[in-house]
Amino acid sequence: MEERPPRSIVKRLYLMQVGSVPEYQIPIVCYLVQTEDGENILIDTGLPEVLPEEASDFENGEDVVRQLARIGLEPGDIGTVISTHYDIDHAGRHAAFPTAQYVVQRVHHLDAAGNPRFAANRPEWDQPMERIRLVDGDAELLPGLELIETSGHVPGHQSVLVRLPHTGTVVLTVDAVSFGQDFTRDLQDNGRNEDPEAIRRSTIKLLDLTEREAPCLVVFGHDQAQWAGLKKLPEFYE
Structure with missing residues (x-):
């Protein structure tokens, strides 16, 4: 990840809010990357269509499948799902994409197999291994799209x-950083x-990365104040 690719084949990034935690007004989100040559890469899939008892704090909104339909995409159009981790608000619709390859950190996939935290959502993320690409640490998925291993919230x-x-x-x-207030070098032991x-x-790894890259935008995972001001599907960043 030290050398910057000469050009990006990524052309567009969509942000989607697919649900919330109403008590705290926390958005549940996922993302879509489109490339110049027509690839559609989904990052996380949001909440399950039917919420189990373990997810009673969550509330569904317009789910990822319906939002993708608004820009003319069907589940079969998604070639890759980047799974950041298997929590139920991030991997709840994985099984809805019948032809996608799932990309996940090896250490996370192996941990999830025996971790009760991910058991309720197992029918979504436990896909046939020929459809799962396990990666080890930071990786360039394609020019302009990189995975950054950021353990802590969960392994991998x-x-x-x-x-x-x-x-x-x-x-x-x-x-890794759900709220902007936590994007600091101080220890954040918030439970x-x-x-x-x-x-x-x-x-700190992400802070160092943003300092090197000088990115135009750092999007935090569940920051309602930030999300209120971001472009959301059908708008996009390009």
Whole structure:
């Protein structure tokens, strides 16, 4: 990730709010990347269509499948799903994309197999292994789209870097940094993360990355104040 690719084949980034946690007004979100050669890459899939008892704090909105339909896409048009992690508000519609390859950190997929935290959502994320691409650490998925290993919230969590031709670099922190107030080098032990020291290391890693890249936009995973001012589908960043 040290050398910047000469050009980006990524042309467009859509942001979607697909639900919320009403008590705290926290948005539940996912993203779509489109490339110059027609690839559609989904980042997370939001909440399940039917919420289990374990997810009673969440509320569905316009789900990812219906939002994609607004821009003319069907589930079969999604070639890749980047799964940042298997929490139910991020992987709740994985099974809705019948031809997609799922990209997830190896350590996370292996941990999830025996972790009760992810059991209720297992029918969504536990796809046939021939459809799952396991990655180890930071990786360039394609020019202009990079995975950033950011453990702490859960083992093997990953954030995403997108380079757009006009907007520039966009960093999607996802749950490595859920709220802008936590984007600091200080320890944030707020009870939302399995490993506070690991999340601190990941936060510093993202801070260092943004300083090197000087991105135009850092999007935090659940920051309602920020999300209220962002472009959302059908608008996009390019």
